Amino acid sequence: MTTGLRIFFIGGLTAYRGLINWLSPWIFIPTLLVAPVFQILLFVFIGRSAGVQSDEFYVIGNAVQYASIPCLFAMTQAIAGERWQQTLAYVLVTPAGRLPLFIGRAMPVIANAMVVAVFSLLVSGLLLGIDIPVSSWPGIAVVIFIATFSCTGLGLVCAAVGLRVREMAVTNNILFGLLLIFTGANVPIEQLPGWMQAISERVPLTHGIQAAREVADGATLGDVSGLLASEAAVGLTYTVLGYALLRVMEHESRKRASIQIA
């Protein structure tokens, strides 16, 4: 039990620091702190140009949606990166439990994504004069935690696929674009065609964004408990799927002697 917890927390953090060692402040600040603010400004001004929705709608939607960058890219790198560093075989040969080994790496990713979402929400809110009551912030933090957990589940699926597929950066970019459309960050879900709405219900962040908007408008966590439960369920589904895929990939790579082969 203690070993499992050690692998989960210390192992997860060590692996994250080792595999994402290139994330210096020179990269982190422009890419993960400044870029989301400009994404928010872009959509706020498109919204104003089209005469649709309030600034707050885009600020909250895009701040939560941009958390998908660390969730997808960092989670993929935190596992599939082992292959590029030629250390995957050493990881897979250990007797460590696979659940804490793989899932533990998600914790720093979630923390990183939360920082990105909260920072962009705070800064763009200040820039655009969005008035979110102080009392709403703890609730928003809880919503963002559940939303980033949910999206990290999708990142875990990407990480598993990354053990086989070479161009995961391209795949993650496509997923980021799809989340921009389908999560309702910029277009209300009910205005999308029926088939798109059906997809929206099944992707991470959709319910989280909706819940964050309601909490910012004064709703309590109890009021949005249904949305939060849906978001958590979506996240759990992707996490289980991602973990299962990782085990399948591990099994297959052992069987085919293809560990670390790009």
Place this chain on the structure above:
Amino acid sequence: MTHAFRLFWFSWLFNVKNLTTSGFFMLNATISPIFFATIAHYMFESGSRPGSLLFAALGAGMMGIWSSVLFGSGGLIQWQRWQGTLEYVIGVPPGLMQIVLPMTIATASIGIYSIASTLLWGWVIFDLPLDFVHPMWFVVALVVSIVSLGLLGLVLSSTFVLLRNANSLANLLEYPVWLVTGLLISLSLLPGWTRPISYVLAPTWGIKALRGAALGGDPAPAIAACLALGLVYLVIGHFTLGYFEVRARRTATLALR
């Protein structure tokens, strides 16, 4: 003259083919603009001031051209360095400018995929009629925009190489330029202090020229502005590229970061 043209043509062709094989560039050039065009379309459609679908398609296409220039030209010299080919590029008899210029124009040319993909997306998915008001002017505006953005790429390639974290700077500059050049919005909505920035960036005039030719209006002034800016970029690029070459030779840091 023939020699210079041949050099330009083959360097351009080589880089277009090279970038076309890259999944990252093809994604930036074709799929990403479609995402933005789709969102803009739904936003304009549901708004109280509906915008034209063609307006969104052209704006998103120009966004793709800018991304290609930003990442393709911004990292051009650095990639040559990583691939170990920078010494050959500098060592050959033609000047560095004659080699780099066609390559940066090639990165902008990849943007044709962006315009093509967003127009095709509009036509196939949303029955967008592709009946441009001035079709010939549209072709001229597209060519001039690409050349002008390619020349801006020349400036980026020779200045980004002096920075250690040029890639993150490229990430940083993507959204602000989309915003300030009015690719999907009206420039009048932005604060007045952003206007001078808008006016010195080629995408502002490029999109104005394309929209003038496609939706109606006089595209000639915007095309002229694009050409004039291109000349300014060429002069700046000439000096910055020369500075990089002399500095690298003098300090013997050509292949080093």
